[in-house]
Amino acid sequence: MQDPHLRRHHDMGGLDAGPVEQGEHVYDPWEKRTDAIMRLVSDKNRRLMTVDELRRGIEEIGPNVYDEMTYYERWMTSITNNLLEKGVIHVDELGRKMAEIEARWRAAGATGE
Amino acid sequence: MSDSHSHDHDHDHDHLHNPHGPHPYQPDLEDAPFTHCQLMAEAVGELLIEKDVFSADDLRAMIELIDSKSPAEGARLIARAWLDADFKARVLENVNDAATELGIDAGTIPIRAVENTDTVHNVIVCTLCSCYPRLLIGLPPDWYKSRSYRSRAVREPRTVLKEFGTHIDDNIEVRVHDSTADLRYLVIPERPQGSETMSEDELTSLVTRDSMIGVTTL
Structure with missing residues (x-):
């Protein structure tokens, strides 16, 4: 086994872990939306980011947060960070937009975490 | 969350056209x-x-x-490969091009086919994340992306396979293929015994997603 200090947290091949839980997953709409956004921004017409950049963004998520996040939470975090880095979207407009949507959803009766 | 909420899936900005108010989308x-x-x-x-x-x-x-996208497209490719040795050779040469022959868009990222035989059993994993031949077999199941599968499939594949109810004889070599963003894999399962007289459609219906990942046999 390689030196654990050289291993990053996403690089888990060969480590110990519990049994594989085989339940099937029904994808939430927001998860499909995240996947669709990624495919659109990385397609050959737009080329705003690549799969490698998606992965790099996922691998940069800190070890504890990485383990707490679901799969598409990691994706959405990486996509957003990549688009912010590239200046495709800006942090202030993202903040405004998220606040606006949160207010809209709460007005419709939803509750946030 | 149940399927009964699927009516919400196509919500993107439908509120502009929705008669029930400006923001009915929940x-x-x-x-x-x-x-x-x-x-x-x-x-x-x-x-x-x-x-x-x-x-x-x-x-x-x-x-x-x-x-x-569903495993049906991958299944169609496998059934054709079972029936047509020349086609199978082309699948082993280049899955993406062979899929195009069947009108299936397997995308531009290379997919390599690995064939199960009576001496070799292949399994695919992506230890780093979740690379998977999505355009041929749909979105990956959760367990494919799980820490347990990613960690253990490369270290104790026979034990992992047993958890899927798959027993591979000791005299059969197990090969584990670790996918990357630049190269994905697709397992060609062994054609089941007793399927000799089946039609292409019948064969297609035999091929499961898990058999194309290699965690089960047919």
Whole structure:
């Protein structure tokens, strides 16, 4: 086994872990939306980011947060960070937009975490 | 969340046309609190639409495309390969090109086919994340992306396979293929005994997603 200090947290091949839980997953709409956004921004017409950049963004998520996040939470975090880095979207407009949507959803009766 | 909420799936900006009010759309989870990342997905999508990076229709069409992909396309490829040795040779040479022959778009990232025989059993994994031949067999199951599968499939594949109810004899070599963003794999399962007289459609219906990942046999 390689030196654990050289291993990053996403690089888990060969480590110990519990049994594989085989339940099937029904994808939430927001998860499909995240996947669709990624495919659109990385397609050959737009080329705003690549799969490698998606992965790099996922691998940069800190070890504890990485383990707490679901799969598409990691994706959405990486996509957003990549688009912010590239200046495709800006942090202030993202903040405004998220606040606006949160207010809209709460007005419709939803509750946030 | 149950399928009964699927009516909410095509919500993107439908509120503009909805007679029930300006914002009838509820977040996906009427029965669970929404999360920071869900808000982010909604917000980033709306911003990209406002900036004309893509349109709301583009986004809807892409979600429909994702929904339309299933293991059926991969299964069709496998059944043809079983029936046509020349085609199988082309699949082993280049899956993406062979899929095109069947009118299947397997994308531009190379997919390598690995064939199960009476001496070799192949299994695919992506230890680093979740690379998977999505365009041939749909979105990966959760367990494929799980820590347990990613960690253990490369170290104790026979034990992992047993958890899927798959026993591989000791005299059969197990090969584990670790996928990357640049190269994915597809397992060609062994054609089951007793299928000799079956039609191509019947054979197609035998091929399961898990057999093309290699965690089960047929």
